[in-house]
Amino acid sequence: MSAPCEQLSPFLDGELSAPDMDTFRDHLDRCGSCRDNLRATWLIEQRLLSRRRDREGLGLVVLVVVLLLASALGGMVFAGGLW
Numbered sequence: 236m237s238a239p240c241e242q243l244s245p246f247l248d249g250e251l252s253a254p255d256m257d258t259f260r261d262h263l264d265r266c267g268s269c270r271d272n273l274r275a276t277w278l279i280e281q282r283l284l285s286r287r288r289d290r291e292g293l294g295l296v297v298l299v300v301v302l303l304l305a306s307a308l309g310g311m312v313f314a315g316g317l318w
Contacts, residue, residue: 240269247276 239262
């Protein structure tokens with residue numbers, strides 16, 4: 236692994252200066268290993284974001300169901316429970 240390859244993590248974290256970012260982008264054009272690692276990292280991040288969106292969406296669905304049930308029961312939902 237060469238020194239430019241060691242810049243992948245700082246590149247992803249936005250920690251490189253503008254000139255170093257340009258240098259690393261040029262390196263990506265020539266280094267298949269870094270491109271593969273960059274692609275794999277991007278895919279992992281996308282999967283994590285997708286799971287987070289799924290969980291947040293599920294939380295919204297649960298809230299809507301609770302509100303509908305409360306409405307059907309003629310009560311109101313408060314943080315402490317159903318009134």
